[in-house]
Amino acid sequence: MTNAMELYQMLPKTNCKKCGKTSCMAFAVALMARELTPDDCPPLKDEPKYREGYEKISGLFKPSEGATETGLVVHEDLCFGCGNCVVACPVNVANDPYGVGSGNAPKNINKLILTIENGIVKAQNVGECRRFGKNKILCNGCIVTCPVEAIEFV
Amino acid sequence: MEKNYHVCTGCGLLCDDIEVESEKNIINKVYTACRVGVAHMKEGKEEAIFRVDNKPVNEETAISEAASILKNAKNPLIFGLGTSTSETHKLAIELARKTNATLDDTSSFCLGSLVEALIHNKIKTCTLDDVRNKADVIIFWGADPSDSHPRHLSKYSYFPRGSEKQRGWEEERTAIAIDIRKSHTAKICGNYFFQIPPGGDTEFIDALIAGLSGKLPKTSYNYPPKKILELANILKGAKFGIVFAGLGLIYSLENLEPLFRLMKALNEKANFHLVPMVGHYNMRGFNENLFAETGYVNSVKFENDIVKHGPEYSIVESLKAKTVDAALIIGSDPLSSLPRSIAKNLFEIPVISMDPCETLTSRNAKVYINTAISGVEAGGTATRMDGTKVSFKPVVETNHPSDEAILKKIMEAL
Numbered sequence: 001m002t003n004a005m006e007l008y009q010m011l012p013k014t015n016c017k018k019c020g021k022t023s024c025m026a027f028a029v030a031l032m033a034r035e036l037t038p039d040d041c042p043p044l045k046d047e048p049k050y051r052e053g054y055e056k057i058s059g060l061f062k063p064s065e066g067a068t069e070t071g072l073v074v075h076e077d078l079c080f081g082c083g084n085c086v087v088a089c090p091v092n093v094a095n096d097p098y099g100v101g102s103g104n105a106p107k108n109i110n111k112l113i114l115t116i117e118n119g120i121v122k123a124q125n126v127g128e129c130r131r132f133g134k135n136k137i138l139c140n141g142c143i144v145t146c147p148v149e150a151i152e153f154v
Numbered sequence: 155m156e157k158n159y160h161v162c163t164g165c166g167l168l169c170d171d172i173e174v175e176s177e178k179n180i181i182n183k184v185y186t187a188c189r190v191g192v193a194h195m196k197e198g199k200e201e202a203i204f205r206v207d208n209k210p211v212n213e214e215t216a217i218s219e220a221a222s223i224l225k226n227a228k229n230p231l232i233f234g235l236g237t238s239t240s241e242t243h244k245l246a247i248e249l250a251r252k253t254n255a256t257l258d259d260t261s262s263f264c265l266g267s268l269v270e271a272l273i274h275n276k277i278k279t280c281t282l283d284d285v286r287n288k289a290d291v292i293i294f295w296g297a298d299p300s301d302s303h304p305r306h307l308s309k310y311s312y313f314p315r316g317s318e319k320q321r322g323w324e325e326e327r328t329a330i331a332i333d334i335r336k337s338h339t340a341k342i343c344g345n346y347f348f349q350i351p352p353g354g355d356t357e358f359i360d361a362l363i364a365g366l367s368g369k370l371p372k373t374s375y376n377y378p379p380k381k382i383l384e385l386a387n388i389l390k391g392a393k394f395g396i397v398f399a400g401l402g403l404i405y406s407l408e409n410l411e412p413l414f415r416l417m418k419a420l421n422e423k424a425n426f427h428l429v430p431m432v433g434h435y436n437m438r439g440f441n442e443n444l445f446a447e448t449g450y451v452n453s454v455k456f457e458n459d460i461v462k463h464g465p466e467y468s469i470v471e472s473l474k475a476k477t478v479d480a481a482l483i484i485g486s487d488p489l490s491s492l493p494r495s496i497a498k499n500l501f502e503i504p505v506i507s508m509d510p511c512e513t514l515t516s517r518n519a520k521v522y523i524n525t526a527i528s529g530v531e532a533g534g535t536a537t538r539m540d541g542t543k544v545s546f547k548p549v550v551e552t553n554h555p556s557d558e559a560i561l562k563k564i565m566e567a568l
Contacts, residue, residue, distance in 0.1 A: 081188035082300060083308035084342070088323065093315065103286060103305075103314030105159060105171035105186045119189035145313065147300040147338035 004028040007060075010053035011044060018042045034071070037061070071131070071153045072123050072142075079150035081119035085142035089114050091128050114142060121150070161546035162187050163237070163529025164194035166432035166539040167282075167303045167310075170546075179550040181530075188304035195530050195549065197511060202554045203524035208517075217560065220482070220506045220521045221567035227480035227504075229455075230255045233469050234486030234508075236434030238557045239534025243436075243443040245561040246484065251456045252568060256478055259440045260486060262452045262468035265430045267410055268399060269441040270451045272430070272541070277417050280396065280427040281540045282309075287316035291392035291424075293330045296355065296402020297431040300338035303539075307342065311398065328388055332358065333402060348385060351375050355406040362386060363419045395426040401433075432539035435529070439537030473499045482506045484557060485525075487513035508560055525557050532556035 008028040019041045021027045030036040038057040044050045083100075086092060092100050092112050099107035106112055113125050126132060130139035131153065142151045162169045169191065175183040184192045204216035211219075224230050232255045235243055250257040261269060272279050285292070292311050299306035307313055312329045319326045331340035332348045332355075340347040350358050354375055361371035361379075365386030371379045389395060397420075399413070407413060413428075420426035432438045441451035448454055448461045453468040455461070465471055469488065472478045473496050480503050489497045490513065500515070507519035510527040526532040531552035535545040555563075 080190070080301075080304055081192070082304040083186070083188065084313055087308040087313040093322070097315065101315050103309040105157070105173060116186050116188070118184055119187060119192035145342065147341050 004032045007031050007057060010057050011041065012047075012050050012053075014043065016043060031057070031061075072126055072129065073152045073154055074121055074123060075150045075152065076120050078148045079120045079146075080148065081116045081121065082147065083116050083121075084145040084147070085121060085151055086112075086114045086116060088141045088145040090139065090141055091130060095128075160549050161529060161544055162191040162194065163435040163527075163536065163546070164188075164191040165303045166435055166437065167306060168435055168536060168538045168544045169305055169309060170544060174549050176550055179552065181550060190304055194527070198527055198531055198550065198552065198554075199524070202552075203522065205519075205522040207520060208522075213555070216521055216523050217563045218567055220523070221564050223480050223504045223506055223521065224249075224253050224255075224482065224564065225568060227253070227255075227478075229478050230480040230482060231469065231472060231478040232257045232482045232484070233259065233488065234484035235259050235440045236261075236437040237485040237528065238436060238440075239528050239532070239536055240436065240439045240443055241534050242484070242528070242557040242561060243440050244447075245558060245565070247444060247447050249482075249561060249565055249568075250454075251459075252565065254456050254458065255482075256455045256467050256472050257444070258453050258467065258469045258472075259437060260434060260491075261437050261441055262465075263470055264401060264437070265399075265404055265432060266441060266452045268404060268413075268428075268430045269432075269438055270445075271410055271414075272428075273442065273445055273451065276414060277428045278421065278426065279429060279541065281542050282311070282429065282538065283542075284394075284427075285396050285429070285540075286310045286314050286319075288318050288394040289316075289396045290319070290326060291328050291330065291388060291395040293332065293389075293395070293397045294339050294343070295332045295397055295399055296334075296404070296406065297398050297400025298333070298337035298339045299398065299431065300342065302400075302431065302433060306398075307339070311396070312342070330385065330388070346385075346388075348377075348381065350377065353406050355403055356408075356412045358382075359412045359416045362389075363416060366390060366419050366423055389420060389426075390423045392420075392424040392426065395420065395424055397426060397428045398431050399428055400431040429540045436536035438539060438541065439535075442537055442541075470496055473497070476502070478503065480504050480506075482508070483515055483519070484508045485510070485528075487515045489514040489518060508557060510554070523560055524554060525560060526552050526554035528557065532558070534558070 008025050011024045013024050015023045019027050044054045086100050095111040096108050115122050160172045162172045172187045173185040181196050184195050204211050206219045232250050313323050315322050329343045330346040331343040334352045357373045361373050361382050365371040365382045371382040445451050450463040454463050455467040505519040506521040507516040508523045508525050509516050510525050516522045530549050533547040
């Protein structure tokens with residue numbers, strides 16, 4: 001995935017503040033954090049000379065439209081329900097140590113992020129994910145444990 | 155709230171924590187099970203099917219036809235039983251005694267020799283729960299559980315927290331894969347994947363034993379000695395090591411001698427156990443049940459109360475030599491799994507197929523009896539890959555007769 005600097009290069013760089021942010025760089029950071037969308041920059045959206053940049057940025061964010069708030073995407077066609085991610089997810093383990101944390105069936109399914117239903121992993125409560133919220137960290141427990149790359153963050 | 159958990163009989167792992175939502179005896183949703191388990195649980199059909207010469211008949215006709223085939227045969231072959239309950243095994247052994255049959259299961263060309271070694275206590279073994287609670291070094295040798303037993307790593311061997319391994323896989327466990335290709339399991343093992351050429355297992359074992367005693371490990375395929383020494387060092391430090399031996403390893407060895415040598419060398423330096431990666435859910439159960447009755451794990455021939463044993467009584471050799479003149483195949487599909495040159499001999503003899511699924515064998519059988527899926531539509535007991543006995547109840551009701559009921563009726567008809 002891209003970084004804020006790359007996004008900034010595609011912006012008008014006029015610091016017009018029409019988006020509500022103090023500078024174009026701040027807008028780029030907000031874009032990265034999914035607080036704003038490319039449509040929130042009026043010059044970028046409306047002025048023909050920024051057309052190319054607008055299309056590029058929109059194209060970058062297109063794959064994540066269907067994703068959950070944290071950007072977690074499950075490729076259902078690849079997943080075969082081994083449950084490695086369910087058992088490895090630190091939030092799952094903390095909330096259900098004797099259930100999924102010990103490799104068993106969930107004891108408290110409502111608190112979990114990842115569960116297996118009909119042989120395919122399902123994401124819920126994504127707000128609990130360590131990649132989400134103010135103190136987010138780049139946790140990759142579910143990605144590195146997947147043998148078939150069925151989980152992705154966009 | 156105590157939940158009602160079911161046992162999945164999709165593979166040798168026998169996961170006992172499956173939740174099922176069903177309505178009118180049709181399974182709608184399955185929780186916690188992998189895709190293999192879900193497919194297995196949902197494969198039930200509505201109508202029971204009985205066929206003779208590919209024409210639908212009723213149950214009595216099919217059973218009397220099956221009984222007359224067995225009665226007229228001098229040396230019938232009874233084969234399969236890897237996906238049947240232990241209760242069915244006992245009946246099948248009795249039936250084999252009665253009909254002077256050759257009795258064999260898939261373990262004769264699979265992991266039978268290893269299970270036999272475990273029954274004779276030639277190798278130290280442990281249960282999968284021990285692995286979860288204690289194991290710190292886990293070797294997958296010639297096995298790819300990510301594909302064959304999808305929940306193996308997540309339920310027992312690598313990812314779960316255990317009573318003595320509470321900090322989990324990142325800090326306290328090392329998973330090692332030794333295989334000829336980068337399998338899905340090898341991918342998870344990351345840097346601890348050791349790729350060897352096909353058939354190179356014996357040499358790798360000897361090199362590893364040399365490495366364990368501090369000698370320079372040599373292989374004809376020039377495997378980097380540094381990597382083998384690195385592996386030997388990890389193994390030496392194991393407090394509770396476990397080797398999961400798969401078919402890849404067993405097929406590559408001419409006999410089990412190198413494996414015994416390795417386990418001995420490992421146990422001199424550390425503490426190592428071995429569990430076979432049994433595929434069918436009750437293959438180990440069949441080996442143990444037959445051993446209890448006859449003293450052999452597979453490939454036996456009953457002849458007027460005498461039990462003969464030898465490779466010539468395995469399905470492959472007896473079909474090759476055409477010594478059998480009828481076959482009762484229970485829950486197996488030899489026409490698909492055996493080489494064509496051997497399987498084609500099944501076309502020359504009358505075949506009775508008892509299977510919950512339509513298979514190539516069932517379509518070409520003289521008599522086909524569509525049985526209940528044990529573990530889903532019929533209950534019983536089975537032995538997990540580590541030797542633990544697991545009993546289970548049916549998940550849904552069905553009008554399909556179980557293997558057990560059919561065998562009983564065939565014996566009555568005889």
